[in-house]
Amino acid sequence: MEGEGNFDYNALWKRINNGEVLLIDTRLANEYTKKHIPGSVCAPYSRSGWGSAIASYFGNDVGDVAILAPNETIAKAAQEEAGKNGFKVVTVISDGMNGWESSQLPTAEMKEITPEDLYEKSDDYTVIDVRDPFEWSSGIIPGSLKIPMEELPAKLQELSKDKKYALVCASGSRSQSAALYMADNGFDAGNVIGGMSRWLSRSLPVEYE
Amino acid sequence: MIWKVMRDENLGCNSYLLGDEVTGTGMVVDPLESVGATEYIMTAQDLGITINHVVETHVHADHRSGARELAKSLGLKVSFGARAAVSYDFQPLSEGQKLSLGSVEVEVLETPGHTPESISLVVRDTQRGDDPMLVMTGDSLFVGDVGRPDLQDAGDDEIIQASRMQFESVRKILNLPDYTELYPAHYGASKCGGLFMSKKPSSTVGYEKKFNFLAKISDVDEFVDRQMKLLKPPPEEAREIRAVNTGTEMEVN
Numbered sequence: 138m139e140g141e142g143n144f145d146y147n148a149l150w151k152r153i154n155n156g157e158v159l160l161i162d163t164r165l166a167n168e169y170t171k172k173h174i175p176g177s178v179c180a181p182y183s184r185s186g187w188g189s190a191i192a193s194y195f196g197n198d199v200g201d202v203a204i205l206a207p208n209e210t211i212a213k214a215a216q217e218e219a220g221k222n223g224f225k226v227v228t229v230i231s232d233g234m235n236g237w238e239s240s241q242l243p244t245a246e247m248k249e250i251t252p253e254d255l256y257e258k259s260d261d262y263t264v265i266d267v268r269d270p271f272e273w274s275s276g277i278i279p280g281s282l283k284i285p286m287e288e289l290p291a292k293l294q295e296l297s298k299d300k301k302y303a304l305v306c307a308s309g310s311r312s313q314s315a316a317l318y319m320a321d322n323g324f325d326a327g328n329v330i331g332g333m334s335r336w337l338s339r340s341l342p343v344e345y346e
Numbered sequence: 347m348i349w350k351v352m353r354d355e356n357l358g359c360n361s362y363l364l365g366d367e368v369t370g371t372g373m374v375v376d377p378l379e380s381v382g383a384t385e386y387i388m389t390a391q392d393l394g395i396t397i398n399h400v401v402e403t404h405v406h407a408d409h410r411s412g413a414r415e416l417a418k419s420l421g422l423k424v425s426f427g428a429r430a431a432v433s434y435d436f437q438p439l440s441e442g443q444k445l446s447l448g449s450v451e452v453e454v455l456e457t458p459g460h461t462p463e464s465i466s467l468v469v470r471d472t473q474r475g476d477d478p479m480l481v482m483t484g485d486s487l488f489v490g491d492v493g494r495p496d497l498q499d500a501g502d503d504e505i506i507q508a509s510r511m512q513f514e515s516v517r518k519i520l521n522l523p524d525y526t527e528l529y530p531a532h533y534g535a536s537k538c539g540g541l542f543m544s545k546k547p548s549s550t551v552g553y554e555k556k557f558n559f560l561a562k563i564s565d566v567d568e569f570v571d572r573q574m575k576l577l578k579p580p581p582e583e584a585r586e587i588r589a590v591n592t593g594t595e596m597e598v599n
Contacts, residue, residue, distance in 0.1 A: 167369065167370040184392055185392070208387065211387065214388070330368050330448075331449065335368070
């Protein structure tokens with residue numbers, strides 16, 4: 138327990154893969170996006186109803202649950218909340234990804250690209266704008282593919298696993314989920330942090346429909 | 347940009363949680379023991395930022411700091427002005443150093459006087475612009491007042507020396523653009539200021555330049571003279587509180 142010392146990460150990894158334990162990652166979404174344990178679910182801890190939210194999402198009869206937290210404070214709070222909501226918490230990791238990484242087990246990672254970097258290396262990337270069509274009138278990054286978020290799953294087969302994709306939305310929040318979804322499906326996909334808000338505020342070039 | 351003031355109204359203390367919601371990076375400045383490490387960690391989590399830096403503007407002499415407990419809970423070191431005389435291992439900060447919290451940039455200004463290691467922190471939200479947006483002044487410049495120079499158990503000569511440094515530090519802060527918001531470590535009830543400290547917890551550089559009784563004095567000798575005339579007894583237990591905050595004494599009471 139507690140993600141230190143002799144904690145057996147290999148055993149946990151096996152149990153996750155066999156579907157015997159549900160690993161809930163309580164870190165903030167952007168920490169999860171940068172690096173997480175494959176198969177874990179992203180459920181950032183918050184003081185307002187986190188336990189009931191995960192209970193209504195998963196149901197609390199999911200069997201054994203493991204919790205991954207960024208520090209002891211959040212580990213303790215999440216464990217308590219999960220317990221109160223009927224979850225059977227069997228393992229708590231309280232040092233984020235540190236212990237996991239030192240055990241050399243697989244991780245899932247997603248890149249973050251600043252608008253400035255993207256602009257400089259625009260030849261390397263294919264940009265996908267996942268905003269809703271009405272938002273495109275504020276300007277799009279030249280050459281972007283326009284694929285609204287909800288159409289992305291259906292369009293995946295038209296995309297290439299040999300290309301590097303940069304996903305953009307208004308603020309970098311929706312595109313984070315989209316990039317993560319693509320990365321989990323085997324694409325080289327990164328999130329444009331700050332989104333069009335940062336792109337536009339840096340006066341980087343846009344084209345209009 | 348995330349900006350959250352966390353205060354203790356009884357002590358007249360301000361502490362600050364700031365960061366960048368895009369990259370999820372953050373900082374706590376002058377955390378209070380009375381607020382507690384858990385409250386800072388949970389508030390940051392609720393706001394979507396991780397606390398990557400715990401910074402003290404100076405060694406506090408009037409209230410117990412929560413910096414060490416918070417830093418320890420997060421596996422971090424407390425950051426202090428490089429001249430801090432504390433007994434535990436800290437991250438030293440010096441003039442001009444910049445700490446990056448995603449698109450929020452925090453620049454260190456050394457502003458000695460109240461204490462030798464006092465620093466002020468100038469914040470820029472580079473997502474919006476490159477100029478300063480606000481400054482956290484610790485006990486260097488308050489709303490209506492300036493920090494007192496006599497809390498170091500020093501002799502008269504040293505207090506005068508500290509007051510002269512305080513004059514220069516105040517000038518340095520007042521060189522920031524007039525619209526820069528000013529967020530000191532204390533307001534109202536605190537014992538670290540003097541007669542003129544306002545109950546209002548924040549101000550702007552321009553307003554203080556114009557109406558702060560001590561800060562608007564342009565002659566250093568007059569400033570020192572005024573400050574010496576306004577001295578008053580140090581807060582009770584100042585020495586003990588400093589000992590706790592510097593780690594030279596394990597526990598008081």
